[in-house]
Amino acid sequence: MSLVCQNVSLFRRRPDGSERAILKQVDATLNAGEGAMISGKTGAGKTTLLHLLAGLLRPSEGQITANGQPISHWNTFHRDRWRRQVGIIFQQPHLINEFTVLENVILPMIPRGNSISQLRKLAREALDTFEISHLANQKVRSLSGGEKQRVSIARAIISRPAILIADEPTAHQDDQGAAMIIDKFVRWKLPHTIIIVAAHDPRWAEHGKFADKRLLLENGRLRELQ
Amino acid sequence: MMKAKIPNGSASGRLAPNVVDPPPEKIKKIHKIRCFGSSFPLFAWSVRDLFRYPVETILLFLSMAALVSILGTALLLSQALSSTAGLLLKNSPSVVVRRVNPTGWSALPAKESMRLAISVPGVLQAGTRIWGTANGPGGPLTVFGFDESHRLSGLAKSVPLPKRGEAVVGTGITTGETPEVLKLTGQNALILKITDTLEAKTSMVAHDMVLVHPDDARRLFGIAEGYASDLIVDVFHETEAEAILPDLSRAFPWPVRMTTRKEAAGFYGSASARRSGIVYIAIIPAMLALALIVFGVFKGQIVQSCNVGLFKAFGWTTTNIFQMQLLKALVIGIPAVTAGMVVSYGLVFRSGTSWPGYLFFGWNDSSPQLFLNTSGAILALIEIVVLIFLPYLAAALWPALRAAVSDPQDFLEYNNLG
Numbered sequence: 001m002s003l004v005c006q007n008v009s010l011f012r013r014r015p016d017g018s019e020r021a022i023l024k025q026v027d028a029t030l031n032a033g034e035g036a037m038i039s040g041k042t043g044a045g046k047t048t049l050l051h052l053l054a055g056l057l058r059p060s061e062g063q064i065t066a067n068g069q070p071i072s073h074w075n076t077f078h079r080d081r082w083r084r085q086v087g088i089i090f091q092q093p094h095l096i097n098e099f100t101v102l103e104n105v106i107l108p109m110i111p112r113g114n115s116i117s118q119l120r121k122l123a124r125e126a127l128d129t130f131e132i133s134h135l136a137n138q139k140v141r142s143l144s145g146g147e148k149q150r151v152s153i154a155r156a157i158i159s160r161p162a163i164l165i166a167d168e169p170t171a172h173q174d175d176q177g178a179a180m181i182i183d184k185f186v187r188w189k190l191p192h193t194i195i196i197v198a199a200h201d202p203r204w205a206e207h208g209k210f211a212d213k214r215l216l217l218e219n220g221r222l223r224e225l226q
Numbered sequence: 227m228m229k230a231k232i233p234n235g236s237a238s239g240r241l242a243p244n245v246v247d248p249p250p251e252k253i254k255k256i257h258k259i260r261c262f263g264s265s266f267p268l269f270a271w272s273v274r275d276l277f278r279y280p281v282e283t284i285l286l287f288l289s290m291a292a293l294v295s296i297l298g299t300a301l302l303l304s305q306a307l308s309s310t311a312g313l314l315l316k317n318s319p320s321v322v323v324r325r326v327n328p329t330g331w332s333a334l335p336a337k338e339s340m341r342l343a344i345s346v347p348g349v350l351q352a353g354t355r356i357w358g359t360a361n362g363p364g365g366p367l368t369v370f371g372f373d374e375s376h377r378l379s380g381l382a383k384s385v386p387l388p389k390r391g392e393a394v395v396g397t398g399i400t401t402g403e404t405p406e407v408l409k410l411t412g413q414n415a416l417i418l419k420i421t422d423t424l425e426a427k428t429s430m431v432a433h434d435m436v437l438v439h440p441d442d443a444r445r446l447f448g449i450a451e452g453y454a455s456d457l458i459v460d461v462f463h464e465t466e467a468e469a470i471l472p473d474l475s476r477a478f479p480w481p482v483r484m485t486t487r488k489e490a491a492g493f494y495g496s497a498s499a500r501r502s503g504i505v506y507i508a509i510i511p512a513m514l515a516l517a518l519i520v521f522g523v524f525k526g527q528i529v530q531s532c533n534v535g536l537f538k539a540f541g542w543t544t545t546n547i548f549q550m551q552l553l554k555a556l557v558i559g560i561p562a563v564t565a566g567m568v569v570s571y572g573l574v575f576r577s578g579t580s581w582p583g584y585l586f587f588g589w590n591d592s593s594p595q596l597f598l599n600t601s602g603a604i605l606a607l608i609e610i611v612v613l614i615f616l617p618y619l620a621a622a623l624w625p626a627l628r629a630a631v632s633d634p635q636d637f638l639e640y641n642n643l644g
Contacts, residue, residue: 051635054539056539056633056634056635057633057635058633076544076631077543077544077545080538080541080542080543080544081541081543083538083539083540083541084540084541085541086541088539088540094536094539096533096536098278098279099278103274107536107537107540108540108541108542110267110268110271110542110546111267111268111541111542111543111546112541114267115266115267116266116267116270119267155540159540159541
């Protein structure tokens with residue numbers, strides 16, 4: 001598996017009608033087994049780049065390929081199917097308040113052909129990973145920010161995705177919680193997976209074991225740090 | 227072509243290796259199996275989703291069922307009235323002839339009238355009837371002198387023959403203090419013993435009818451022996467009935483008024499149309515209620531569009547989202563339409579329900595028994611589907627479909643998520 005950005009640019013229209021470049025001619029190659037860390041100031045475009053890589057957005061120019069396939073040019077149906085290989089952790093947890101924790105976690109698996117007992121088992125395993133299986137039947141609105149973040153990570157990994165994309169996954173965590181999450185990310189670095197994390201959090205840098213590739217996003221341009 | 231990976235193995239805390247894509251020749255077979263297997267969790271999820279908001283779901287169900295029952299009752303009544311009138315008119319004479327005078331009508335000589343009618347080319351047979359209106363305990367009633375000759379028509383075959391002093395009554399007849407006895411007052415008074423009740427299927431025309439022996443009818447109305455109230459004529463070809471009316475009129479030496487079966491059908495048809503029109507006016511508030519329901523469902527779906535964006539971010543396809551919304555709509559819609567139709571069927575066709583008779587004929591007691599043919603029932607069901615079910619389905623599916631074909635990012639930005 002490889003994920004490649006080729007000359008990717010993204011423009012957004014301002015209210016006055018002019019266009020603003022969010023990303024400019026971004027080139028990057030991410031290979032299976034790699035952990036990539038994207039850093040940059042607030043508003044640098046990290047979240048947008050992650051959403052492009054996850055297939056949630058289409059670039060204005062350039063293309064994104066996965067295993068040589070131009071996913072950014074695919075039609076809606078094929079991109080929907082392709083996203084099943086991606087686990088995404090949003091900056092905000094984006095959980096559905098009316099659902100229980102368990103229902104939020106199994107959400108990605110509902111249309112994939114597993115039985116209900118399989119789904120429950122997978123969800124319990126994912127929640128166990130973050131020691132929050134006791135929250136399974138609670139409504140999301142009763143959780144703390146840190147718990148919500150862990151539920152959203154459990155939801156992203158339940159399908160064992162080939163590409164895991166995380167936007168500030170430790171933002172709402174105390175030191176102990178952040179250490180646990182970073183440790184899990186290090187353990188998930190397997191030969192067949194690509195993990196991309198965007199974070200300001202210095203605790204990622206302190207850990208040191210995760211990032212095989214460090215990328216800096218500045219003024220819409222991406223460059224690799226040595 | 228990349229395929230969705232089905233998780234396998236236990237991987238507490240680890241991302242398990244992904245399944246390798248099967249060879250292309252096996253993909254189709256596996257896809258079939260998975261499609262079948264995947265429908266149940268999606269169905270369970272859809273039902274669960276509905277019951278996250280139980281009050282809204284139950285209210286929606288009740289509103290839909292009430293709307294269907296109101297509209298269904300009107301449509302079924304209209305259809306049933308038409309069917310029942312058609313059934314009864316099929317058994318009625320081609321032409322009815324009455325002798326008229328400046329004050330109303332008068333009795334006609336039975337044998338001479340029949341002879342004159344038969345002499346007209348195109349007439350197949352002729353017969354006479356003795357009948358009129360008399361006062362009963364509950365108001366005016368139609369009293370009919372009934373003998374063996376009247377049992378020739380299809381509907382009257384099974385009607386029991388009343389003997390002298392006996393009466394066979396329609397389902398809407400109110401008796402006095404003694405249920406088995408009926409007192410009638412016309413030119414003369416009669417006290418009759420009720421021996422039987424007419425079949426429910428004739429109640430649309432025989433609802434307030436009393437069948438008595440012809441001699442009793444003569445006595446009640448003061449009609450002399452050898453005279454009759456009117457003359458009934460059957461013709462060779464039904465289409466010729468109107469054509470022979472001038473000849474028939476000329477055949478009698480006294481003024482007559484004639485009514486054809488077609489005119490009688492027109493009377494029933496216009497009465498039915500008039501009543502149906504009133505019902506349709508009553509339906510206007512129901513249709514406004516439908517508009518409110520549709521608007522509510524539509525708005526609810528728009529609010530949930532951000533959820534659709536999230537579903538898509540996690541690999542739900544447009545088809546999955548459409549299936550889920552369709553299942554949710556059908557889980558409420560089908561039982562609501564079924565319940566509404568069952569209620570309307572009961573209201574229209576259950577014997578003894580009083581309000582349809584009141585609405586259509588102004589009867590204050592039990593209603594006539596109505597009948598529905600298959601084509602009428604199907605037509606009513608189609609009208610319900612088009613008027614209520616399709617707008618509801620469109621309101622439930624359209625916003626979700628719009629969201630489902632867009633980029634998930636657009637809907638995540640609504641963000642009423644936790």
